[in-house]
Amino acid sequence: MTSHSLDVYGKGTAVWFPDVKEGWTSAQLVSKDVSGDNVKLTFLTDDGKDVVIGTTLTKLSKTNNAELPPLRNPPMLESADDLTSLSYLNEPAVLHTIRTRYLQRNIYTYSGIVLIATNPFQSVSLYTQDIIQAYSGKRRGELEPHVFAIAEDAYRAMLRDEQNQTIVVSGESGAGKTASAKFIMRYFASVDDKDRSQDVKKSNATTSGMSEVEEQIMATNPIMESFGNAKTTRNDNSSRFGKYLEIQFDKNQNIIGARIRTYLLERSRLVYQPETERNYHIFYQLCAGAPPSEKKNLELGDFTQFHYLKQGGSGTIPGVDDAAEFETTQKALSVIGITIQTQWQIFKLCAALLHIGNIEITESRNTAMVSETDQALVTATKLLGIKTADFRKWLVKKQIVTKSEKIVKDLNAQQANVVRDSVAKYIYANLFDWLVNVINESLSNEEVAKNVSSFIGVLDIYGFEHFKKNSFEQFCINYANEKLQQQFNQHVFKLEQEEYVREKINWTFIEFSDNQPCIELIEGKIGILSLLDEESRFPAGTDSSWCNKLYQHFDNPTHKKYFQKPRFGNSSFIISHYAHDVEYEVENFLEKNKDTVPDEHLALLKNTDFEFLDDILTKGSAIAAPAAKPDAKRSSVIAKKPTLGSIFKASLISLMETINSTNVHYIRCIKPNEVKVAWKFEPQMVLSQLRACGVLETIRISCAGYPSRWTFDEFVQRYYMLVRSKHWGPDTKKLCSVILDDSIKDPDKYQVGITKIFFRSGMLAYLERLRLDRLNECVTLMQKNMLRHMHQKRYQALKASTIKIQALYRRRVAMSELKRLREEKAAITIQKNWRRYIQRKQYLRAKKAIHKLQTVVRGVIARQKFEVLCRNAASTKIQSVYRGWVARRDYKMTLKRIIYIQSCLRRRLARAELKALKVEARSASHYKEVSYKLENKVIELTQNLEQKSQENKTLETKTLALESQIKSWIERYEKLESDSNNFKSSTKQNSSN
Numbered sequence: 001m002t003s004h005s006l007d008v009y010g011k012g013t014a015v016w017f018p019d020v021k022e023g024w025t026s027a028q029l030v031s032k033d034v035s036g037d038n039v040k041l042t043f044l045t046d047d048g049k050d051v052v053i054g055t056t057l058t059k060l061s062k063t064n065n066a067e068l069p070p071l072r073n074p075p076m077l078e079s080a081d082d083l084t085s086l087s088y089l090n091e092p093a094v095l096h097t098i099r100t101r102y103l104q105r106n107i108y109t110y111s112g113i114v115l116i117a118t119n120p121f122q123s124v125s126l127y128t129q130d131i132i133q134a135y136s137g138k139r140r141g142e143l144e145p146h147v148f149a150i151a152e153d154a155y156r157a158m159l160r161d162e163q164n165q166t167i168v169v170s171g172e173s174g175a176g177k178t179a180s181a182k183f184i185m186r187y188f189a190s191v192d193d194k195d196r197s198q199d200v201k202k203s204n205a206t207t208s209g210m211s212e213v214e215e216q217i218m219a220t221n222p223i224m225e226s227f228g229n230a231k232t233t234r235n236d237n238s239s240r241f242g243k244y245l246e247i248q249f250d251k252n253q254n255i256i257g258a259r260i261r262t263y264l265l266e267r268s269r270l271v272y273q274p275e276t277e278r279n280y281h282i283f284y285q286l287c288a289g290a291p292p293s294e295k296k297n298l299e300l301g302d303f304t305q306f307h308y309l310k311q312g313g314s315g316t317i318p319g320v321d322d323a324a325e326f327e328t329t330q331k332a333l334s335v336i337g338i339t340i341q342t343q344w345q346i347f348k349l350c351a352a353l354l355h356i357g358n359i360e361i362t363e364s365r366n367t368a369m370v371s372e373t374d375q376a377l378v379t380a381t382k383l384l385g386i387k388t389a390d391f392r393k394w395l396v397k398k399q400i401v402t403k404s405e406k407i408v409k410d411l412n413a414q415q416a417n418v419v420r421d422s423v424a425k426y427i428y429a430n431l432f433d434w435l436v437n438v439i440n441e442s443l444s445n446e447e448v449a450k451n452v453s454s455f456i457g458v459l460d461i462y463g464f465e466h467f468k469k470n471s472f473e474q475f476c477i478n479y480a481n482e483k484l485q486q487q488f489n490q491h492v493f494k495l496e497q498e499e500y501v502r503e504k505i506n507w508t509f510i511e512f513s514d515n516q517p518c519i520e521l522i523e524g525k526i527g528i529l530s531l532l533d534e535e536s537r538f539p540a541g542t543d544s545s546w547c548n549k550l551y552q553h554f555d556n557p558t559h560k561k562y563f564q565k566p567r568f569g570n571s572s573f574i575i576s577h578y579a580h581d582v583e584y585e586v587e588n589f590l591e592k593n594k595d596t597v598p599d600e601h602l603a604l605l606k607n608t609d610f611e612f613l614d615d616i617l618t619k620g621s622a623i624a625a626p627a628a629k630p631d632a633k634r635s636s637v638i639a640k641k642p643t644l645g646s647i648f649k650a651s652l653i654s655l656m657e658t659i660n661s662t663n664v665h666y667i668r669c670i671k672p673n674e675v676k677v678a679w680k681f682e683p684q685m686v687l688s689q690l691r692a693c694g695v696l697e698t699i700r701i702s703c704a705g706y707p708s709r710w711t712f713d714e715f716v717q718r719y720y721m722l723v724r725s726k727h728w729g730p731d732t733k734k735l736c737s738v739i740l741d742d743s744i745k746d747p748d749k750y751q752v753g754i755t756k757i758f759f760r761s762g763m764l765a766y767l768e769r770l771r772l773d774r775l776n777e778c779v780t781l782m783q784k785n786m787l788r789h790m791h792q793k794r795y796q797a798l799k800a801s802t803i804k805i806q807a808l809y810r811r812r813v814a815m816s817e818l819k820r821l822r823e824e825k826a827a828i829t830i831q832k833n834w835r836r837y838i839q840r841k842q843y844l845r846a847k848k849a850i851h852k853l854q855t856v857v858r859g860v861i862a863r864q865k866f867e868v869l870c871r872n873a874a875s876t877k878i879q880s881v882y883r884g885w886v887a888r889r890d891y892k893m894t895l896k897r898i899i900y901i902q903s904c905l906r907r908r909l910a911r912a913e914l915k916a917l918k919v920e921a922r923s924a925s926h927y928k929e930v931s932y933k934l935e936n937k938v939i940e941l942t943q944n945l946e947q948k949s950q951e952n953k954t955l956e957t958k959t960l961a962l963e964s965q966i967k968s969w970i971e972r973y974e975k976l977e978s979d980s981n982n983f984k985s986s987t988k989q990n991s992s993n
C-alpha cells in the first residue's frame with residue numbers, strides 16, 4: 001500500500017476507517033487545518049460520526065503518512081471487475097469492491113491473474129451449456145469474470161504455448177473449491193471447441209454429449225466425494241483431502257484420460273467425528289442403501305448401530321437421500337470400470353471397519369480387555385478374513401522388540417482403543433488410496449499415457465486454517481498453503497517482471513517478503529517436520545519432548561520472525577504464517593504423524609484370507625509412500641512406515657515440482673458467511689480470508705510496482721479531454737505523452753511501455769479527478785452554450801411568431817378593407833341602380849303627369865264640349881256617353897292610384913329588402929353571398945322596372961287608344977255639335993219659313 005501526499009486529502013476526499021462490524025466504514029474529509037507544522041483533519045463517517053486526526057507535518061513525513069486513513073476510489077471504479085484496475089489498492093477498497101459486486105449478484109471478480117469466487121450459497125444460473133459455449137474461444141476480460149474464463153484461458157494457453165497448465169483452487173472449507181473444480185471439469189468435458197476440427201470433435205460422444213472418458217472423469221466426483229467427503233459444521237459436503245486432477249489431452253486436444261493425486265486424507269474422521277459432524281458419506285450410504293440380503297450378510301443396520309457413525313449425533317444431511325446417493329456411487333464405480341463384485345468387496349471392507357469400531361474394550365486393573373464373544377470382533381474379523389483370536393490378542397497387548405528379546409506387554413483401555421482405531425484408519429486410508437489407484441489405472445492406462453500430449457491440472461486444496469485449537473492437520477494444511485503462496489508470489493512477480501521487460505520500462509526488482517524462511521522452518525533439514533519425525537522414531541518420544549526441542553532450536557532471535565513460544569504454557573508453539581499467526585497445540589502430533597499400526601496387526605492383515613484386503617494393502621501402501629526416503633540407520637519396522645509428515649512433505653514437493661513445470665492460474669474461493677446463507681456478506685470474515693488467501697498481500701506487493709496499467713487506446717479514450725483538442729490525433733502514443741506530460745508532474749508516477757502505460761498506485765484516481773474537473777468545466781461551458789442556444793431559439797421562435805401574427809393581422813386588415821371596398825362597390829351599384837330606378841320612376845311619374853295633364857286638358861275640353869252639348873241640350877246619348885267616359889275615367893284614375901300605391905308599396909318593400917341585404921352583406925362571412933344576392937335583387941328590381949315600363953307602355957297604348965277614342969268622341973261630338981248646329985239652323989229656317 002503506498003502512502004499519499006497530504007495534498008490528496010482535499011475537502012470532500014473519501015476515505016476509509018476501520019470498523020469493528022463492517023471491517024471498514026466510509027468517511028469524507030470535512031475540514032483540513034494546516035497551521036505551521038500542525039495538521040488537523042476532520043472526517044465525517046457515513047454513520048454520522050466525526051473523526052479527528054491531529055498530527056504534525058514532521059510526523060507525517062517520518063511515518064510516510066501512515067496515520068492518514070486509506071483513500072476511497074472514485075465511484076466508477078468501485079465495482080470494477082478487476083481489482084487491479086482500482087486506483088487505490090488498499091484493503092477497504094478490495095473488500096468494498098468484492099462486496100459491491102457480490103451484492104449485485106456478481107460472484108466472480110478478478111484480482112490480476114487471480115479469480116476471486118465468492119460463494120453464493122444458492123444455485124445460480126451461471127453454468128448452463130449456453131454459458132459454457134459463450135466462454136469458448138473468448139479471451140479473459142472479454143466477458144464477465146467467470147470460472148469458465150479461467151478454464152478457457154488455461155485451455156488456450158495449453159494450445160498456444162504447448163505447455164501444461166494448472167488451475168489452483170483454494171479457499172477455506174465451504175468456500176466453494178470443489179464446486180469450482182467441478183465446474184472446470186464440466187467445462188472441459190462439455191465445451192464444444194469451435195477451433196477443433198469437426199472430425200476429431202467428440203468422436204465417441206455418448207448420449208450426454210460427452211465422450212466415454214469425459215463421462216468417466218465426471219464419475220470420479222461422486223466416488224471421491226463418497227469416500228473422501230463428510231458433513232462438517234462448515235460444509236455439508238466437505239472434502240477431507242486435497243486433490244490434484246490432471247485432465248489429459250492428446251495432440252488433437254481431445255480429452256483422453258485423467259489422473260488424480262490426493263493429499264492428506266483426514267484419517268481421524270473415520271474413528272471420531274465432532275458434534276453435528278459425520279463420518280465419510282459412504283458409510284451412511286451403505287447403511288441406508290444396501291439391499292436387505294447384503295445388509296444381512298454384512299450384518300449392517302441403521303447407522304445409529306455403529307460407534308464410528310453416531311458420535312457426531314448427525315446421521316442425516318438435510319436434502320440428501322443417502323440411499324439414492326449410494327446408487328449414484330455404485331453407478332459411478334461401474335462407469336469407472338469397477339465390477340459389481342469388486343464394489344461389494346469394497347462395501348464389505350467398509351462394513352468390517354464399522355464393526356471394528358464397535359469392538360468393546362473394557363479395562364480391568366489398568367489392563368484392556370476384549371470379550372472373546374464380542375459380536376463386533378467376530379463379525380469384523382470374519383469380514384476381514386483374519387484370525388479373531390490373534391486380532392483380539394494384539395488389540396490389548398503390544399510387543400516390544402529389543403536386540404535380545406521380544407517382550408509382550410498389556411495395554412490399557414485407552415491404548416487398546418488407539419490400536420483398534422489405528423487399524424481401522426490404516427485400512428480405510430489404504431482403501432482410499434487403492435480407489436484412487438484404480439481410478440487412475442482406468443482413466444490413464446499405459447496406452448493413454450503414451451498419447452498424452454498435454455494436461456490441465458486442477459488443484460482443489462484446503463485453504464489456510466486457523467482455529468482456536470490447531471493440531472497436526474492444520475499444521476500440514478498451512479504448510480501446504482505456505483508452499484502454494486510462495487509459488488504464487490514467485491509466479492506473480494515473474495509475470496510482473498516479464499511484463500516490465502516485455503514493455504521495456506525501467507524497473508528495479510520489487511522487494512517482497514518471501515516466506516521461504518517460514519517454509520525452511522517447517523521443512524528444512526533441522527526443521528519442525530524433521531524434528532517431529534525424529535521424535536516419532538524415538539520409542540520414548542512424546543509430544544512435549546518434541547515441543548521442548550522446538551523451543552530449543554527455534555525460540556531464539558534468528559527464528560523470532562516466524563517462530564514463537566507462547567507466553568503461557570509449554571504445550572504449544574506459534575508460527576507466523578504469511579496469512580496469520582497460528583498457535584499449534586502439540587498434543588497428539590506424534591501419534592498423528594506416526595499413524596502407526598502395530599507390526600503384529602500389519603502382519604495379521606497381510607495374512608488375510610480376504611484377497612481384496614490384501615490387494616488394497618499392497619496397492620494402497622504403494623501409493624501412500626511414494627517418495628519416502630527411509631533413513632537406513634533407523635529400525636527396519638519404522639523405516640517401512642514413513643511418517644505422515646514425511647509423506648505429506650514428499651507429496652507436496654512433488655506437487656510443487658509439477659505446478660512449477662506448468663503455467664498456473666489461480667482461483668481463490670471466499671466463504672462470505674459462516675451460516676451458509678445465500679447472499680449474506682460478513683465483511684470481517686471475508687477480510688480474514690482475503691488475508692489468508694494472499695490476495696491482500698499480493699495487492700500490497702504489486703502496489704510497490706506499477707499496479708495499474710492501461711493500453712494507449714484505453715487511456716486516450718478515457719482521458720483525451722485533459723488536453724486541448726488541437727492535440728487530438730490518430731497517434732495515440734503521442735497523445736498519451738501529451739496527456740501525461742500535462743497532467744502528471746512527477747515522472748516517477750508512471751512509465752510508458754511499448755503498448756501500455758504503467759501507473760503507480762493512486763494515479764488513476766488522480767487522473768479520474770482531473771477528468772471529473774475537466775468534465776465539470778465542460779459541463780459549465782456546455783450549460784452556458786446550451787442556455788444561449790435555448791434563449792436564441794426562444795427569441796427566434798418569438799420573432800417568427802410575431803412576424804406571423806403581424807402578417808395575419810395585416811391580412812385581416814386587408815381583408816376587412818377588401819370587404820369594405822367590396823361593400824362600397826356593391827352600394828355604388830345599388831345606388832346606381834337605385835338612381836336609375838328613381839329616374840325611371842320620375843320619368844314614369846312625369847309621363848303620368850303629362851298624361852294626367854293631357855287627360856285633364858282633354859277633360860276640360862271634353863267638359864267644355866260636354867257643357868256646350870249640355871248647354872246645347874245635347875242628346876241623352878251624348879250625356880250618357882259622357883257619363884260613361886267619366887265613369888271610365890274614374891275607374892282608370894282609381895286603377896292608376898292603385899297601381900301607384902302598389903308601386904309605392906313595392907318600393908318600400910324593395911327598400912326594406914335592400915336594407916336587410918345591406919345588413920347581411922355587412923357580415924364578413926356572408927359578404928360575397930349577400931353581394932350576389934344584392935346583385936340578384938338589383939337584377940330582379942331591374943326586371944321589375946322593365947316589367948313596369950312594359951306595363952306603362954301597355955298603359956300608354958291604352959291611353960293612346962283612349963285618347964284616340966276621346967278624339968273620335970270629340971270628333972263625333974263636334975260632328976254632333978255641327979249636326980246640332982245644322983239642326984238648329986234648319987230648325988230656325990223652318991221656323992222662319
Ligand SMILES: Nc1ncnc2c1ncn2[C@@H]1O[C@H](COP(=O)(O)OP(=O)(O)OP(=O)(O)O)[C@@H](O)[C@H]1O
Nearest residue numbers: 119121122123173174175176177178179235238239
Ligand atoms: N458457484 C456456486 N454456485 C452455487 N453454490 C455454490 C457455488 N460454490 C459453492 N457453492 C455451495 O457451497 C457449498 C460448499 O462448496 P464446496 O463443497 O465446493 O466447498 P469447498 O471449498 O470445497 O469446501 P471443503 O474444503 O470443505 O471441501 C456447496 O455445496 C454449494 O452448495
